Amino acid sequence: MSLELTIGAPAHGGHFVARHEGRVIFVRHALPGERVRVRLTESGEDAKFWRADVVEVLEPAPGRREHFWKEADALRAAARGKLPVGGAEFGHIELGVQRRLKAEIFAEQLRRLGGTELMPEVEPAREESADGLAWRTRVSFSVAPSGRLAMHAHRSDELIPVEAMPLATGAVNGLRLWEADYTGMDRVEVAAPAAGGQPLVLLIPAPGTHPRIPARIAQSLPDGVSAAAWDPESHELTRLKGRTWVQETVLGHDYRVTGAGFWQIHRTAPQTLASAVLEALDVQSGESVADLYAGAGLFTAPLAEAAGESGRVLSVEGSPGASRDARKNLFAAPQVTISQGRVDKMLRDAADLDVVLLDPPRAGAGKTVVQQIDAAAPRVVGYVSCDPASFSRDLGYFRSAGWDLDSLRVFDLYPHTHHMESFAVLRKR
Structure with missing residues (x-):
């Protein structure tokens, strides 16, 4: 119709x-x-x-x-x-108009869910290209019945074969993965480090696929490319070629990110966000810091450096794989304690925190976590968010607990999509 x-x-x-x-x-x-x-x-x-x-x-x-x-x-x-x-x-929208529309969307969520009247400016990422293309360092493909790479239509099971992906970096497109046959795979994911280095291809087999098939596909990939098989249900990662991780470097810190571990997908998003966090939170030597939903330690490492060996940094992450990566990435920082588990459970006994940073998943942190942060009485809270609706809802919880929005920056880390990332600073009223 x-x-x-x-x-x-x-x-x-x-x-x-x-x-x-x-x-x-x-x-x-x-x-x-x-x-x-x-x-x-x-x-x-x-x-x-x-x-x-x-x-x-x-x-x-x-x-x-x-x-x-x-x-x-x-x-x-x-x-x-x-x-x-x-x-x-x-x-289909000019890049400047996209950012204006995103600002309007964010403002509407703040007003409706956060009780706050504010029209933010949507900033481009560092070193953004003029056309907003070639920024994705990570791409997930489905596999068509023909064995070729494909992507889904929105809210549909229909698969559309694709070749070059304009939003992906040259390092991703340069692998020419669409030339291989992935019959037997359900999905194919690729990660190409922003600073160069060995890319990783994850092969996710369809149910019932013989275990030898991913190994055969891995050997057909270009030289210098690592490959691993990934079982999303068991979280089992099997090395097929090269290594099972990629290395990223941000603000002088090296990070190992294994398999399907979370990492910001825009090539300069880690630097953009980490710089904003460090500047705004202004962590001092000897302070006590909590980095919640910390992943592989993107923010934990520079926060620990600012707090110094006399400080104390708690890193909390729910994913076992990401937490293992964090332990490897932060092994030389004795002031860091890495806790793997749900944030609300890890915060039950937390007290006397000077600084709290949280970067929750799309669903947000929720009322319980906000109340626990408030009970820890930090001097400042930093909130990184990928969803304006869940952030605005959590902002409402903070405001009810006596916190005010000190500053808000919104970054266009996903050009040509409706997504955006934000970083807010909250202070007790």
Whole structure:
């Protein structure tokens, strides 16, 4: 079913709001003020709202541009009766307009969930390219029945074969992984360190695949590329070629990141965020610091350096693999204590903290963790977030506990997508 709609404000999640006969419709691939023809992708008389994709632009808005990636272009896909690849849903929008829209989205979440009136500026990452391309150091592909690399359409099981990925760095595209046959694999993930070095390809077999098949595929990969098989259920990592980790370097600190371990995907995001954190929190020698949801230690290492050997740094991470990486990355920092487990359990006995930094997953920290941080009575809290909705909700919990938003920086670490990263500083009222 198709409709003609006039597009309204941007909404969190990569959509724009339109209305039809009193019903809200969340539309992708649009711009505010446009008159468009859409195809409904989710509808129903009992549904609270509908979803739709733009298939034709009748009256374009300023800021619309031709999409840089034909497989992700909704208009070209619709002309072929196909769906576009997900993951570049803002690629039809000029980069400056993207950032203005992201600021509006963030401001709306702050107002609605955080009780705060603020219009942030959305900053580019360090050394961002003028076109906002070639920034992803990590990419996850699905595998089509043909054995070729593919990606999903948004909210769909449909697989679309892909070759070069414009958002990926030259180091990723230069591997030409699309030339191999991955029959028997469910997914293929690649990580290419931002500063160079040996890339890692993770092969995730489909259920029932013979264990010899990943090894055969690994040997077909280019020289100088490591490969490992990864079982997401058991978290078992099997070395097939080279090593099972990549090395990253940030602000003079070296990090080992194993397998599917979390790392910021924009090539300069680690430097952008770590620099912002160090400058704003201003950790002093001898202070007591907690780094929550610490991963492999991106922030822990520079925080420990600032606190010095007379300081005390607690690193808390739920993932066993990431926690093991942190132990290797911080073995030479005796002031660091690494605790693996849920943050709310690790914070139960924490007290007398001077500084707390948290970088929770997309779901946010939650009320319990916020209350525990408040009970530890730090002089300052730093909050790194990848989701404006969960951050704004947690900000509301902090404000109820007597904390104020001292500063907020929002970074466009995911150009041509609706995602963004933020860093907030909170101080007790």
